[in-house]
Amino acid sequence: MIRPILMLCAWVPSSGAQALPPSAGDASVEILRPVTVTSERNLDFGRVVIADQGGTVEITPDGTRNCSAALACSGAVSPAMVRLTGAEEWVTLSVRFDDRLVGPNDTHIAARLRLETTELAITEEGTLVPIGATAEILPGQPSGNYAGEFDIIVSYQ
Numbered sequence: 001m002i003r004p005i006l007m008l009c010a011w012v013p014s015s016g017a018q019a020l021p022p023s024a025g026d027a028s029v030e031i032l033r034p035v036t037v038t039s040e041r042n043l044d045f046g047r048v049v050i051a052d053q054g055g056t057v058e059i060t061p062d063g064t065r066n067c068s069a070a071l072a073c074s075g076a077v078s079p080a081m082v083r084l085t086g087a088e089e090w091v092t093l094s095v096r097f098d099d100r101l102v103g104p105n106d107t108h109i110a111a112r113l114r115l116e117t118t119e120l121a122i123t124e125e126g127t128l129v130p131i132g133a134t135a136e137i138l139p140g141q142p143s144g145n146y147a148g149e150f151d152i153i154v155s156y157q
Contacts, residue, residue, distance in 0.1 A: 035086035035122065035154045043133055046075035054138040061116040061130035071137060080113075080131040082152055090121050090157045093129065097150035101135065104144035110136040113150060119157070 045057050048071050055068025059077050067073035084091065093115060100108040114132040121127065129152075 032087040032089065032156060033085075035084055035091060035156070037152045037154060038083045038085070038126075039080070040083050040128065041078055041081040043080035043131065044076065044078045045133075045135055046073055046077040048073055048135075048137055050137055050139065050141055052139060054136065054141065056134055056136050058134040059132045061114060061132040063130070068137075079133075080150075082129050082131065083126045084120075084122050084129060084154060085126040086122050086154075087156070088122055088124055090119060091154050092157055093118050093120070094153045095131065095150050096153060098148060101146035101148040103146035104142050107142050107144075107146075109138075109141065109146050111148065 043059065045059055046065065048057055048067070050071055053068075053070035055071040056066075057068070057071060057073055058066040059079050060066070061079050063077065063079055065073060065077045095113045095115060097111075097113050099110060099112060101111050102108055112134050114134065116130060116132075120129070131150075135146075
């Protein structure tokens, strides 16, 4: 006959493994106003006349136009200008753009946007951000108006 044996076990922690008293922790949050981006001025390359060769037209963020010798550039130019408003904090910027301007009959001009800086501080009045660009005009580029849109992506640091 098999007799059941009842065993009682107990675990007793050693004196070195005593429970610690609870400790306090802190939690905090800083609420910031969302950053808003307002267009103040559009990017304008002015007028460009091409001869047998193509070339590049650059509008720097400070508004200077640089035009290849093979092109005749005229008219008023301006970099794009956007105003950032939000909390007085540092932000990081980037630009999303298709890298082209679209013209008549879906023809394209390659273009690249240029920021002076990708990190800046927003001031109480808002911060103006100039955006320059370079456009590559090909020989035989059809005449007409070319345009494109870009997005400004802003995030707090």
